[in-house]
Amino acid sequence: MPYLLTAPVMIMLGCILLVPSIYVVWMSLNSSSFGVESNWVGLDNYVRILSDPVFWRSTLNTLIVVNIVVYVEIVLAICLSLALARNVIGRAVIISIILMPYAVSEVAAIVMWRYMFEPDVGIVNYGLEWLGLGQLNWVVDRWHALFLVSLLTIWQSFPFTFLIIYAAVKNQPRETIEAAFVDGANRFQAFFNVTLPAIMPVVLVAVIFRYIFGLRLFSEVWLLTQGGPARLTEVMATYLYRYGFRYQDFGVAAATALIMLVVSLAIATVYVRWLYLRSSKIG
Amino acid sequence: MRQTNRRSVLSGMAATFLGAPLAGSLVTPARAAEGDFRILGGAVQSFGASIAQAWADSHNLKLEYISLDVDSHHTRLFQEASLAETTVDVSIILNRFLSDNIVNLFDPLDAYQAANPIENLDGISAGLRQAMTYGGKLYGVPFRHATEGLHMNTALLKERGITEYPKTFEEVLDYAEKLTYKRADGTQVSGLIFEGPTVASLSEYYRNFGAEFITPDMQVKADAPEMIAAITQLQKFFADGVLPKAFLNFVPPADTNNLMQQGRAAMIFSPFGRTFVYADSKASKFPNDMAVIAVPPRAGHAAPPTKTEFWGYVIPKNSTRKDLAWDFIRYMSSLESIVQMAVQYGNGPVRPAAYADPRVQKAFTYADAEAAAIANATPPLPGFPQSAKAADYFTAAVQSVLIGASSAEDAMKDVASQTRALLKQ
Numbered sequence: 001m002p003y004l005l006t007a008p009v010m011i012m013l014g015c016i017l018l019v020p021s022i023y024v025v026w027m028s029l030n031s032s033s034f035g036v037e038s039n040w041v042g043l044d045n046y047v048r049i050l051s052d053p054v055f056w057r058s059t060l061n062t063l064i065v066v067n068i069v070v071y072v073e074i075v076l077a078i079c080l081s082l083a084l085a086r087n088v089i090g091r092a093v094i095i096s097i098i099l100m101p102y103a104v105s106e107v108a109a110i111v112m113w114r115y116m117f118e119p120d121v122g123i124v125n126y127g128l129e130w131l132g133l134g135q136l137n138w139v140v141d142r143w144h145a146l147f148l149v150s151l152l153t154i155w156q157s158f159p160f161t162f163l164i165i166y167a168a169v170k171n172q173p174r175e176t177i178e179a180a181f182v183d184g185a186n187r188f189q190a191f192f193n194v195t196l197p198a199i200m201p202v203v204l205v206a207v208i209f210r211y212i213f214g215l216r217l218f219s220e221v222w223l224l225t226q227g228g229p230a231r232l233t234e235v236m237a238t239y240l241y242r243y244g245f246r247y248q249d250f251g252v253a254a255a256t257a258l259i260m261l262v263v264s265l266a267i268a269t270v271y272v273r274w275l276y277l278r279s280s281k282i283g
Numbered sequence: 284m285r286q287t288n289r290r291s292v293l294s295g296m297a298a299t300f301l302g303a304p305l306a307g308s309l310v311t312p313a314r315a316a317e318g319d320f321r322i323l324g325g326a327v328q329s330f331g332a333s334i335a336q337a338w339a340d341s342h343n344l345k346l347e348y349i350s351l352d353v354d355s356h357h358t359r360l361f362q363e364a365s366l367a368e369t370t371v372d373v374s375i376i377l378n379r380f381l382s383d384n385i386v387n388l389f390d391p392l393d394a395y396q397a398a399n400p401i402e403n404l405d406g407i408s409a410g411l412r413q414a415m416t417y418g419g420k421l422y423g424v425p426f427r428h429a430t431e432g433l434h435m436n437t438a439l440l441k442e443r444g445i446t447e448y449p450k451t452f453e454e455v456l457d458y459a460e461k462l463t464y465k466r467a468d469g470t471q472v473s474g475l476i477f478e479g480p481t482v483a484s485l486s487e488y489y490r491n492f493g494a495e496f497i498t499p500d501m502q503v504k505a506d507a508p509e510m511i512a513a514i515t516q517l518q519k520f521f522a523d524g525v526l527p528k529a530f531l532n533f534v535p536p537a538d539t540n541n542l543m544q545q546g547r548a549a550m551i552f553s554p555f556g557r558t559f560v561y562a563d564s565k566a567s568k569f570p571n572d573m574a575v576i577a578v579p580p581r582a583g584h585a586a587p588p589t590k591t592e593f594w595g596y597v598i599p600k601n602s603t604r605k606d607l608a609w610d611f612i613r614y615m616s617s618l619e620s621i622v623q624m625a626v627q628y629g630n631g632p633v634r635p636a637a638y639a640d641p642r643v644q645k646a647f648t649y650a651d652a653e654a655a656a657i658a659n660a661t662p663p664l665p666g667f668p669q670s671a672k673a674a675d676y677f678t679a680a681v682q683s684v685l686i687g688a689s690s691a692e693d694a695m696k697d698v699a700s701q702t703r704a705l706l707k708q
């Protein structure tokens with residue numbers, strides 16, 4: 001009886017998750033495009049990807065941006081959450097301002113940033129030049145472009161990280177901090193020995209989510225640079241998109257998707273394991 | 284090697300989970316209403332809505348347009364055409380998306396032409412028809428083209444003391460440098476721009492150096508001295524500020540339209556019809572100062588083939604009302620419809636005879652120049668399955684030269700060897 005009752009959900013999950021997953025695995029082992037029959041090529045697509053220097057550069061770019069984004073967001077979110085957990089004047093307004101980017105359409109925001117940082121007449125670049133700081137040469141320089149992508153991604157997704165961590169900080173019992181102060185701890189000792197361990201499980205959850213979302217980084221790069229100049233700012237998702245939708249080479253695109261999945265799982269596993277060990281220790 | 288069909292695998296898996304009846308419904312699209320005629324292609328609506336509507340009215344049909352941006356349009360078209368059956372009756376396709384593989388998704392049109400001919404099909408430019416012919420069979424009927432000319436902001440020319448349009452390509456390059464300056468109001472002007480560092484945007488430029496990326500007989504010429512000279516000159520323009528920095532990742536045509544309208548660029552290679560956009564009084568600071576001419580050839584040389592891109596009608600192999608679709612194509616590609624689309628919507632007429640029509644002569648100040656250009660026009664690349672990849676190799680190489688990461692010789696040598704390897708696959 002229980003199997004019968006859960007059968008509709010299981011069938012639905014099978015259709016939504018399992019069938020497409022099997023299909024993607026099958027497609028990654030084939031040469032497949034519009035207008036031609038698929039050909040079984042075994043692991044050739046994987047060999048092609050793994051021997052393509054652009055793929056490795058895309059992977060490196062993805063990891064650089066994701067690591068910058070995740071850790072800057074976490075540190076900023078912890079700092080701001082601690083500051084705002086107190087009775088700060090204008091707290092509601094500040095929190096509203098922090099959350100604002102989440103209400104802006106992603107594409108609209110990126111286009112807006114693109115025009116603000118336009119190298120010839122963009123207002124931000126103009127301002128930087130006026131201040132004698134030089135320009136952010138993101139259309140020419142790979143590192144400047146990745147820096148801009150990181151900055152934009154942080155601006156867009158910071159509200160998510162902030163909300164999770166702010167909730168954890170606010171839920172921490174006041175008594176534990178007061179007890180630490182009674183025992184002679186200063187503010188830093190109270191933070192590192194009491195607050196941080198208490199919110200760490202939530203921080204790890206935020207890290208896992210942001211890593212997984214971050215590895216799918218696409219629109220920021222595609223709409224700003226399209227992976228250029230000279231494919232120097234390509235990330236894994238733009239690499240996949242290029243093969244899937246520009247070249248219609250679905251075998252390589254599917255294999256890229258599976259490699260991305262493996263990388264995401266590997267990173268998530270490390271953090272989930274860490275989270276599990278911490279919980280076991282505390283338990 | 285065993286041939287496997289994607290749909291058979293999908294259906295098999297779906298059948299495993301859902302049972303055969305439901306699996307069948309997964310791959311059969313919903314049927315459109317009987318009185319609807321579905322056209323995949325917003326360009327038909329944008330450049331011929333009233334003409335298409337007249338045809339629909341005569342057949343008591345309601346037109347249903349599916350409008351998407353260029354890449355999404357073709358993805359949708361190929362997906363629709365890969366199904367067991369599609370409700371799309373007729374679609375349009377951009378020349379560069381057609382290839383030996385893709386034509387398998389469409390009906391050859393020769394049998395329809397034999398049974399119920401389009402009036403004077405040979406009156407459509409031969410170069411355009413040829414680009415939609417594969418294995419001796421016609422798969423698409425061209426209906427609008429965008430052929431490149433040289434646009435100039437005459438107010439900026441006057442500011443620099445230039446009183447005549449360039450007569451040779453060498454003069455174009457010379458003007459480009461003279462027109463790179465700062466105006467009295469502080470606006471930095473770029474002397475000559477293109478819509479991006481792509482094959483599609485640069486082919487008119489490099490052809491005037493005597494260069495070609497891939498010839499119609501599939502010879503790769505990217506590493507020829509003429510191409511290296513063209514890219515070296517481009518690098519100089521970029522370094523000297525003739526091209527703005529943003530050129531590296533222009534979003535066409537929005538960015539370049541803006542530059543021309545605001546007087547931040549003095550000249551551009553782009554389709555003739557764009558002059559209406561540059562001179563649009565609602566957006567342009569120079570509504571009365573835009574001129575367009577055919578790109579002048581090098582001194583002592585004949586004009587190379589002009590770069591053109593064009594849309595054509597196709598009938599998906601799996602559509603169900605093919606005779607009706609053919610009737611639509613016949614109507615829309617007649618000389619009168621082509622003239623109407625040109626006059627009413629500024630559509631580039633694919634029939635050279637349309638340019639002689641007084642209505643077109645009156646509507647287009649550049650009619651004679653465009654007529655001469657289209658008579659000798661070809662697409663930037665021949666259609667082949669890996670053309671998008673070859674085009675990306677080219678773009679990456681040009682960008683790499685412009686940012687100083689590699690020399691023109693090395694970059695174009697790389698492109699040539701990559702593309703030759705691609706063509707062997």
